[in-house]
Amino acid sequence: MTLAAFPLWILEHLYFGFVSDFEFRASNLVAAIGLHWGRGKDEEVTLENMTEMPSTLCAPDEEKSCFACCPPIRPPGYEHLQYTNEIKRVLRENSASLMRKEKSLSPITGFSCWALGYLDGGFKRIGCLLHPSQNDGEDQRYRVNYGDKCARESCVEAGIFTHLSPEAKSFWLRLSQGLDSFSYSSSTLNPLFRVLGWGGPLLNLVAMAEKGQDLDGNSILKTYSFFETSLSPRANAYLLRALMDSGNLDLLRNPQFRGRFEELSHRLSERLSLKVLSSSTAPHVHLLPMDSDFLDFLRLSGHILKAGEEEAISLKELVDHELAEFETQVAASLHHAEKF
Ligand code: SF4
Numbered sequence: 001m002t003l004a005a006f007p008l009w010i011l012e013h014l015y016f017g018f019v020s021d022f023e024f025r026a027s028n029l030v031a032a033i034g035l036h037w038g039r040g041k042d043e044e045v046t047l048e049n050m051t052e053m054p055s056t057l058c059a060p061d062e063e064k065s066c067f068a069c070c071p072p073i074r075p076p077g078y079e080h081l082q083y084t085n086e087i088k089r090v091l092r093e094n095s096a097s098l099m100r101k102e103k104s105l106s107p108i109t110g111f112s113c114w115a116l117g118y119l120d121g122g123f124k125r126i127g128c129l130l131h132p133s134q135n136d137g138e139d140q141r142y143r144v145n146y147g148d149k150c151a152r153e154s155c156v157e158a159g160i161f162t163h164l165s166p167e168a169k170s171f172w173l174r175l176s177q178g179l180d181s182f183s184y185s186s187s188t189l190n191p192l193f194r195v196l197g198w199g200g201p202l203l204n205l206v207a208m209a210e211k212g213q214d215l216d217g218n219s220i221l222k223t224y225s226f227f228e229t230s231l232s233p234r235a236n237a238y239l240l241r242a243l244m245d246s247g248n249l250d251l252l253r254n255p256q257f258r259g260r261f262e263e264l265s266h267r268l269s270e271r272l273s274l275k276v277l278s279s280s281t282a283p284h285v286h287l288l289p290m291d292s293d294f295l296d297f298l299r300l301s302g303h304i305l306k307a308g309e310e311e312a313i314s315l316k317e318l319v320d321h322e323l324a325e326f327e328t329q330v331a332a333s334l335h336h337a338e339k340f
């Protein structure tokens, strides 16, 4: 699809569930710049703190930045790498044509935001030209008429990254060393986005264990080849977290662990989906007062969208029991195999 054809695509798809994707993207998008340059939604931007900025997932260093959630409107599965040349041209045009003194509103229409452009003369970093850091502290993002959304919201991965320890941030950023802004912003090409889905506690643990080892990105993925699994991290974070709670990183480093874990995940997902009696009156599982990683497992891996609380508790008991068995049997067999 070309950029020019995109508005038509939107009209064609409004009745097919695209609106919800738009809502999701729009809310994510607007976070981009609030987090670009190291500021969460509530962090006040001042001229003083604009110079010293902690590393964020949106803007990790001087070589690259993420613009994956700007623009807000995109088809499901959209990958900006397919349109690199066209987008580069638009970014240059946006950067050149921005009228910083203009204050009137100009809503985003169609595919791209007119305020997304290059942030440096070397055309390396891509981000919001209306962000306070680009305008002497003045926040001009209201000009695209999204209210405070641009400053407020973020993607799940950026939230996880924010809560990593400083050492873990710099450790895991090694996975994206050498990527430019286009590759960095691609969840297909940038392994960091996938790895973050496994959750902050585990990533902090690994970074701590490797402190002083000076592994580069490739060596990290070689040592922890588990992270190259095709399983969805968010759908399986509960299982991995439970197995790693004891700090047993040897298991994670074992090359055979990935296959055994994948078997466990598939087996449990199938068992759960067979056990649930779907009832249209049961609450949506994500609303239950339970461990949110477990609820993600039910929903994304077991495809269980609705369940009563008691039912969910009994499923959790079943999963926890299987995890305990896995830990004793599989961990012992992998340990044994390693020895011989
Ligand atoms: S890291 Fe997330 S919030 Fe930041 S720009 Fe990329 S997609 Fe948006």
Ligand code: SF4
Pocket: 029, 030, 031, 032, 033, 034, 069, 070, 071, 072, 113, 114, 115, 116, 117, 127, 128, 129, 130, 131, 141, 144, 146, 150
């Ligand atoms: S104004 Fe445009 S470029 Fe800036 S954060 Fe909002 S959508 Fe992104």
